[in-house]
Amino acid sequence: MNMKKFIYLVVLICSFGLAGCTSETESLFEGTSADRIEKELEEAKEVLVSAPNGWLMEYYPSSQLLYGGYNVLASFTEDGNVTISADIVDASQKATSFYKLKEQAGPVLTFDTYNEIFHFFAEPNSGIGATGTGMGGDYEFTVMSSSNEEVVLKGKKTGNYIRMTPLQESVTWEAYLTSIAEAEAxxxxxxxxxxxxxxxxxxxxxxxxxxxxxxxxxxxxxxxxxxxxxxxxxxxxxxxxxxxxxxxxxxxxxxxxxxxxxxxxxxxxITPASVFQGEGPWYLTYDNMGDFGKVYADKAMEMAATAYPNKTLEYLTIAPGSGAVSMVVGGEQGLLELNTTTVDENTISLTLTGMGDSKGVEFANAGLLYAVMPFAYFDPVTFKVEPDDIENPTKITLTEVGNTKNVIVVTNQETPFGYHE
The missing domain is CATH 2.40.128 (Lipocalin)
Structure with a gap:
């Protein structure tokens, strides 16, 4: 090593040594990291409790956005309570549970105790979506930004952005959710x-x-x-x-x-097929299942009588918009997941996915699946659709393609199944 380089290294070492011996150093940040985290959480909480009439949350479950968005109303209190209402339940319904703010690379808002309204979106067996997955919604959110005018959250599971804005003080929760229901109708x-x-x-x-x-x-x-x-x-x-x-x-x-x-x-x-999919739910009755369908219905009722003595199939409905077949026995409802596909303007196909809620699966295994088979099975059942009025239908005649003996008339007027021997 030549002398010039040696002297340069000595100078650098001495410089660092002098710096290390300095009695005082200055931090680029005020307070400790723990202090800063605590301050962030306090500020986020101040914002959450600041809305006098609560927040309107534009909530999107599903990482693939399969079900669209939902209006969730949320009111936070200083002592950790949150009251929830949403457009998935009756406009007057509310549920209160706890929330928490915690640190995970930034403030995280978590709904850490069960709320029967809010946790519906994350319920694995909600009746919407695959069994074991449900709608795949979040209940933990990273707080991306917060002010008294807007809070932006990001779902930890889905990655979806959730926007919250204060609900106007002049609007009641029930009135707002009622206006949503009227608009959606x-x-x-x-x-x-x-x-x-x-x-x-x-x-x-x-x-x-x-x-x-x-x-x-x-x-x-x-x-x-x-x-x-x-x-x-x-x-x-x-x-x-x-x-x-x-x-x-x-x-x-x-x-x-x-x-x-x-x-x-x-x-x-508006086409016959779209009328069937957009209206409803469609009620089936024993008398309107036709001779072909009655054979299956008779078999269903014979088998179900063993599992449910002194009870009957009270209602059987097709709800294409909700993707479900509904069965009501003894006042209890069971759902089977249904896919409705438009073949052309006049033709639809109905297919059971094999999924359903616990009561729906129970009913199916007890024999009531036979009552469903004339109009929907695990392979597509295809029908020509003939509404009585294309603009305001009350009845639709379904004729199976390739099996003209299977003719079923459904109605959107609430009608019991009406089984009789």
Whole structure:
């Protein structure tokens, strides 16, 4: 080593040595890390409890946004209570549980005790979604930002962004959720045409999603857009970008019965198939199952009589919009998961997934599956659909394709199954 390099190294070593011997050092941050974390949690809590009428949470379960968004109302108290209401239950219903703020690389809001309303979205056997998974919703959220005007959360499991804004003090919770229910009742159709820049895209509604399929460069492309219902229309998680446009929100025009924004319209596409999927639930009765269906119904009732003596099948319904077959026995409801597929404008297929809630599986195993088999099985059962009125149907005649002996008439008027020997 030459002398010049040696002297340079000595100078550096001495410099570091002098720095290490300095009696005082200055921190770039005020307080300890523990102090800073505690302050962040306190500030987040101050914001949560600051909304006098609670928060409106735009909640999206499912990492794939399969079910769209839901309006959740949440009111937080200083002592760790949270009261919840939502548009998945009756507008008057509320449930109170506990919440907590904790540190995990930033403030995390967790709903750490069971809340019968909020935890429905994470319930593994809710009747929506696969058994063991349910809707796949979050109950722990990273607080991305918080102010008295807006809190932005991110689901720890799904990664979905959840926006919360204070609910107006002049609006009661029940009134707000009632307005959501009234607005959603207008979106009763299963198919729509999305019109933009002279183009039309046919979309299918499932839960709170719109699915559009079209051909691009010779290949079929499907895009799904999740939305949340608002009192005035539809608000999308990500904008609809079909036809060269970009639309984040559509408002309902009652005069024209369309949802629209500048240069864009979402128009109900009414066909026999869409009427079946959009209306309902559809009630089946023993007398209207036809001779073919009655054979299966008789077998079902014969088997179920052993499991449920002195009880009968009170109601049997098809709910395409909810994706379920419902059976009521002795006042208890059981659900089987159902897929409804549009074959063409006049034809639909019904398929059981093999999933259901615990009571639905119990009923099926007890023999009531036989009552379902004439209209839905594990392989698709395909029907021609004939409503009595395309605009305001009360009855629909279903005729199985390839089996004209299987004719079933269903109604959207609440009607008991009415089994009789």
């Amino acid at each position: 207008l979106v009763k159709y299963s198919q729509f045409k999305y019109k933009v820049n002279g183009e039309e895209f046919v979309g299918t509604k499932s839960y709170r999603t719109l699915s559009f399929s079209y051909v691009k460069d010779g290949e079929k492309v499907t895009e799904i857009f999740s939305y949340i219902q608002t009192p005035t229309g539809l608000k999308f998680y990500t904008p609809i970008t079909l036809g060269g446009g970009s639309v984040s929100e559509l408002s309902y025009d009652a005069t024209a019965n369309v949802w629209k924004a500048d240069g864009v319209e979402l128009v109900p596409y």
